[in-house]
Amino acid sequence: MNVIELISVFAPEVWLSAMLVILLLVKIFSEGVNRTNVLFVISFFFIAAATATLVLKPQGSLFGGMFVVNSLIGIEKAILLLATFFISLIAFEWLRTFRNYIEFYLLLICILLGMFIMISAGHFLSFYLGLEMATIPLAALSAFDVEKSRSGEAGMKLILSSAFSSGILLMGISFMYGTCGSLYFDDVRAAFTGSTIQLAGFAFLLTGFAFKISIVPFHLWTADVYEGSPVAVTAFLSVVSKGAAVFIFLSALYNVFGSISGTWVYLLAILSVATMVLGNLFAIRQQNIKRFLAFSSITQAGYILIGIASGTIQGTASVVYFILVYLFSNLAAFTVVGVISEKTGKEDISDYNGLYKTNPRLSLVMMLALFSLAGIPPTAGFFGKWFLLASGISNGMFTLIIIASLNLVISLYYYLRVVKAMFVDVNDTPLKSIHAGFPARLGLVICSAAIILTGFFSFVYQYIYSFSNGLQ
Amino acid sequence: MNLNILLAIPLITLAALFAVSDAGKVRWISFAGMSVQLVASVVLLFAYLAGRHAGVTTPLLFESSMMWYASWNIQYHIGVDGIAVAMILLTSVVMVSGILISWNIQNQVKEFYILLILLGLGAYGFFIANDLFTMFLFFELAVIPKYLLIAIWGSGKKEFNAMKLVLILMFGSSLVLAGIIGTYYQAGLAGNATWDLMTIGSLNIPLHAQQILFPLLFVGFAVLSAMFPFHTWAPDGHSSAPTAGSMFLAGISMKLGGYGCLRVVTYMFPEAARFYSPYIVLLATIGIFYGAFVTLRQKDIKMMNAYSSVSHCGFVLLGIGMLTQTAMTGAVMQMVSHGVMTALFFGVIGMVYERTHTRMSNELGGLLKVMPFIGTCFILAGLTSLGLPGLSGFVAEMTVFVGAWQVNEFFYRAATVMACMSIVVTAVYILRASGFAMMGPVKNPAYNALHDATWNEKLAAVILIVPIILIGSAPFWLSDMVNSSMGNWMTKIITSAH
Numbered sequence: 029m030n031v032i033e034l035i036s037v038f039a040p041e042v043w044l045s046a047m048l049v050i051l052l053l054v055k056i057f058s059e060g061v062n063r064t065n066v067l068f069v070i071s072f073f074f075i076a077a078a079t080a081t082l083v084l085k086p087q088g089s090l091f092g093g094m095f096v097v098n099s100l101i102g103i104e105k106a107i108l109l110l111a112t113f114f115i116s117l118i119a120f121e122w123l124r125t126f127r128n129y130i131e132f133y134l135l136l137i138c139i140l141l142g143m144f145i146m147i148s149a150g151h152f153l154s155f156y157l158g159l160e161m162a163t164i165p166l167a168a169l170s171a172f173d174v175e176k177s178r179s180g181e182a183g184m185k186l187i188l189s190s191a192f193s194s195g196i197l198l199m200g201i202s203f204m205y206g207t208c209g210s211l212y213f214d215d216v217r218a219a220f221t222g223s224t225i226q227l228a229g230f231a232f233l234l235t236g237f238a239f240k241i242s243i244v245p246f247h248l249w250t251a252d253v254y255e256g257s258p259v260a261v262t263a264f265l266s267v268v269s270k271g272a273a274v275f276i277f278l279s280a281l282y283n284v285f286g287s288i289s290g291t292w293v294y295l296l297a298i299l300s301v302a303t304m305v306l307g308n309l310f311a312i313r314q315q316n317i318k319r320f321l322a323f324s325s326i327t328q329a330g331y332i333l334i335g336i337a338s339g340t341i342q343g344t345a346s347v348v349y350f351i352l353v354y355l356f357s358n359l360a361a362f363t364v365v366g367v368i369s370e371k372t373g374k375e376d377i378s379d380y381n382g383l384y385k386t387n388p389r390l391s392l393v394m395m396l397a398l399f400s401l402a403g404i405p406p407t408a409g410f411f412g413k414w415f416l417l418a419s420g421i422s423n424g425m426f427t428l429i430i431i432a433s434l435n436l437v438i439s440l441y442y443y444l445r446v447v448k449a450m451f452v453d454v455n456d457t458p459l460k461s462i463h464a465g466f467p468a469r470l471g472l473v474i475c476s477a478a479i480i481l482t483g484f485f486s487f488v489y490q491y492i493y494s495f496s497n498g499l500q
Numbered sequence: 501m502n503l504n505i506l507l508a509i510p511l512i513t514l515a516a517l518f519a520v521s522d523a524g525k526v527r528w529i530s531f532a533g534m535s536v537q538l539v540a541s542v543v544l545l546f547a548y549l550a551g552r553h554a555g556v557t558t559p560l561l562f563e564s565s566m567m568w569y570a571s572w573n574i575q576y577h578i579g580v581d582g583i584a585v586a587m588i589l590l591t592s593v594v595m596v597s598g599i600l601i602s603w604n605i606q607n608q609v610k611e612f613y614i615l616l617i618l619l620g621l622g623a624y625g626f627f628i629a630n631d632l633f634t635m636f637l638f639f640e641l642a643v644i645p646k647y648l649l650i651a652i653w654g655s656g657k658k659e660f661n662a663m664k665l666v667l668i669l670m671f672g673s674s675l676v677l678a679g680i681i682g683t684y685y686q687a688g689l690a691g692n693a694t695w696d697l698m699t700i701g702s703l704n705i706p707l708h709a710q711q712i713l714f715p716l717l718f719v720g721f722a723v724l725s726a727m728f729p730f731h732t733w734a735p736d737g738h739s740s741a742p743t744a745g746s747m748f749l750a751g752i753s754m755k756l757g758g759y760g761c762l763r764v765v766t767y768m769f770p771e772a773a774r775f776y777s778p779y780i781v782l783l784a785t786i787g788i789f790y791g792a793f794v795t796l797r798q799k800d801i802k803m804m805n806a807y808s809s810v811s812h813c814g815f816v817l818l819g820i821g822m823l824t825q826t827a828m829t830g831a832v833m834q835m836v837s838h839g840v841m842t843a844l845f846f847g848v849i850g851m852v853y854e855r856t857h858t859r860m861s862n863e864l865g866g867l868l869k870v871m872p873f874i875g876t877c878f879i880l881a882g883l884t885s886l887g888l889p890g891l892s893g894f895v896a897e898m899t900v901f902v903g904a905w906q907v908n909e910f911f912y913r914a915a916t917v918m919a920c921m922s923i924v925v926t927a928v929y930i931l932r933a934s935g936f937a938m939m940g941p942v943k944n945p946a947y948n949a950l951h952d953a954t955w956n957e958k959l960a961a962v963i964l965i966v967p968i969i970l971i972g973s974a975p976f977w978l979s980d981m982v983n984s985s986m987g988n989w990m991t992k993i994i995t996s997a998h
Contacts, residue, residue, distance in 0.1 A: 404644050405637040421685040429681050433674035440670050444647060452651040452659060486569045493571045
């Protein structure tokens with residue numbers, strides 16, 4: 029292995045590490061540096077890295093197979109980078125006046141680096157390393173708004189629940205090591221016989237993943253953390269953090285535990301139903317828009333599980349595609365929430381009453397995003413949901429599909445509640461007309477265009493599909 | 501003729517609407533766009549008839565197909581048969597008329613027209629699509645804008661009713677979604693994983709699978725058609741909706757359901773249709789009867805027409821449930837006839853309400869004297885509704901009854917007789933409402949100052965009256981077109997008889 033090879037396979041990680049070092053230097057010599065320029069450079073670094081990852085398609089394996097990259101993982105990394113780009117646009121206005129703006133990005137990039145290592149893991153050790161590298165700074169990020177006690181509370185809750193889930197995960201990993209004698213994914217797969225202790229280990233692993241993806245009944249931390257964190261961090265948690273966990277969950281299930289797919293298919297189906305139903309029922313009652321989006325994102329995880337349970341190439345492609353679509357929809361919603369929260373400090377659904385009268389554009393984007401989350405055509409969310417459900421049928425679990433589609437109706441109810449607040453309800457004192465900054469507007473324009481167009485141009489899905497693989 | 505034109509015209513209109521903000525321009529652009537669409541639909545009719553006349557016997561005309569999602573085998577497959585052409589014509593007529601009726605809307609004019617045309621776009625796409633995916637996409641597109649249309653521009657308990665309507669309709673659409681995905685799975689098991697309607701119709705999907713999928717899809721579509729016991733959205737929704745919203749809802753949206761039941765579900769699963777036929781007939785008959793009797797008790801003329809729509813749409817389902825060629829032709833004719841009739845009725849009720857600010861039939865009276873045009877239209881719509889010969893309602897219902905009588909079994913005969921008897925009830929409520937509201941002395945002296953229909957209202961009414969009379973006096977152009985389209989897949993249903 030020479031250096032060139034190392035750098036080419038490890039490319040996105042190298043860029044992120046380099047950016048970390050540069051930011052540290054900027055921090056040291058930050059006297060007289062124009063803050064806006066720095067923020068712009070960082071934001072566009074993410075989009076450039078996303079594009080470069082897509083174009084270069086790093087492939088190969090490193091460190092004796094502990095780090096494996098293929099085209100699909102490349103796409104996944106590009107998706108995460110793209111999401112981070114939008115998040116830095118959301119955070120832009122907030123960070124412009126925030127004291128420790130460099131630290132925000134130091135932590136963010138560190139998390140991203142951890143996630144990249146995690147999703148390209150070929151070994152449980154590197155998987156765990158990446159996971160922890162992503163988790164601990166994430167808790168720091170949740171507590172980043174140091175002046176607000178809720179933010180500190182969110183960070184505390186996140187670190188405690190993460191530590192708990194990591195512990196369970198480690199327990200599972202140690203069971204695997206004890207019975208298989210190796211931590212390489214390939215070795216574990218080969219030595220996996222489905223004995224009781226191995227199944228127990230698998231259950232622990234599953235629980236650990238379920239915490240990260242916030243699947244019912246391991247979702248309890250989600251709403252509090254989402255509510256307390258700064259908007260940009262909430263957006264990051266709901267899209268990037270969840271996305272990365274879904275990606276590694278997918279590849280671990282398919283590549284390592286493929287031999288007991290008959291067991292986990294039903295397990296996932298049950299978890300999926302619980303997640304959809306409970307997420308939906310809790311979302312109905314929420315008054316705070318961030319808590320509302322938290323439960324909505326729990327529900328979305330239920331749909332993702334349907335795609336994962338399918339075990340087919342279609343399923344993999346649909347899950348990755350759905351994450352991409354979900355990224356645009358959810359981040360568009362969070363950008364609107366962020367803009368309004370930044371300018372007025374209002375975060376309740378009732379504050380949005382009559383928003384269309386004063387802020388027609390923000391309301392329209394919000395509506396588009398919510399309809400996409402609800403899976404209403406012609407938004408991209410419709411295509412994403414359809415593919416998830418259609419791939420889920422491959423096991424013949426028709427009941428699951430019926431339950432899922434009925435849940436779509438429930439979820440439509442609460443998404444319409446927000447739409448109703450913005451467009452129908454009359455408010456004597458609506459929010460004042462808000463002028464969003466250029467970065468937020470840029471993010472909203474890109475997201476809206478993507479929500480409308482992604483579905484109609486099938487090459488996005490076909491491209492992901494061409495690199496996907498099913499159960500092995 | 502390229503069917504994409506039918507989608508392009510509304511899309512261009514929408515794009516133009518986004519660009520302007522002046523209310524007057526918005527109205528004229530919408531009107532122009534939908535008029536062009538009406539012309540295109542008429543051209544489509546003649547092109548279709550000419551194509552058939554020239555001897556083209558393929559089930560669909562003007563077909564075109566384009567691979568969309570290759571890995572899913574999802575195609576953008578469009579094409580029309582006689583049924584679809586009839587529905588497209590109906591949609592165009594109601595759309596133009598709806599736009600003219602809404603001329604006086606004052607607040608948020610641009611948004612109103614955009615939503616209305618969006619609904620129309622959904623309906624056009626649904627009628628030309630032959631791929632289940634594309635079809636469903638347009639199907640849902642024709643549901644969601646209704647929420648905003650009713651909740652913003654409606655009246656009464658508009659927010660509650662709008663939510664109720666959308667949730668019930670979406671419940672139906674979620675059943676359709678599950679059913680379509682199940683169909684795809686069964687098509688895969690039968691050897692051809694496809695979403696294409698025609699192809700699925702030619703596969704041999706086993707009866708036990710059909711028996712699961714058929715009720716899901718049929719009920720899902722029939723919810724839109726206000727099938728008993730899923731009809732409760734209809735009166736509430738209609739009573740709160742703005743006039744053009746009611747017109748679209750009853751005139752087109754309820755027909756999306758009927759079309760789906762007939763052209764999609766029954767076509768794909770003829771054996772299951774045979775199996776479930778008694779249940780469909782039972783529910784349809786209950787709907788017809790129940791709807792008619794509830795209508796009797798209505799004092800609000802808009803509620804009256806809403807409930808009578810439940811009853812009239814029962815005839816559509818009855819025709820489908822009978823599974824004979826004549827009855828199903830009658831079902832399609834009833835869809836068209838009821839579509840224009842009810843649009844006219846809702847339109848006229850809207851005009852009356854706008855002037856008198858009441859919809860209670862006992863508060864109205866003698867309107868024919870002060871507003872001869874509106875009064876005449878009201879009575880004409882009423883007579884069509886009760887099935888006066890010479891108007892479209894008679895032809896359509898008669899065809900359904902004749903077709904229904906062909907089924908020589910006691911249960912079906914009894915259902916037919918019951919359905920026929922409901923016409924008497926219809927006559928009672930229609931004549932009573934007309935008598936109260938239109939005839940007699942002018943009840944309220946303030947009504948003497950009311951002015952008759954304006955140019956846009958007159959034009960809207962005339963556009964709807966023309967097809968009523970056209971179908972009523974010369975029904976054969978429509979029934980032949982529908983009947984011949986029915987022929988090529990009726991064979992499957994007839995062979996499934998046991």
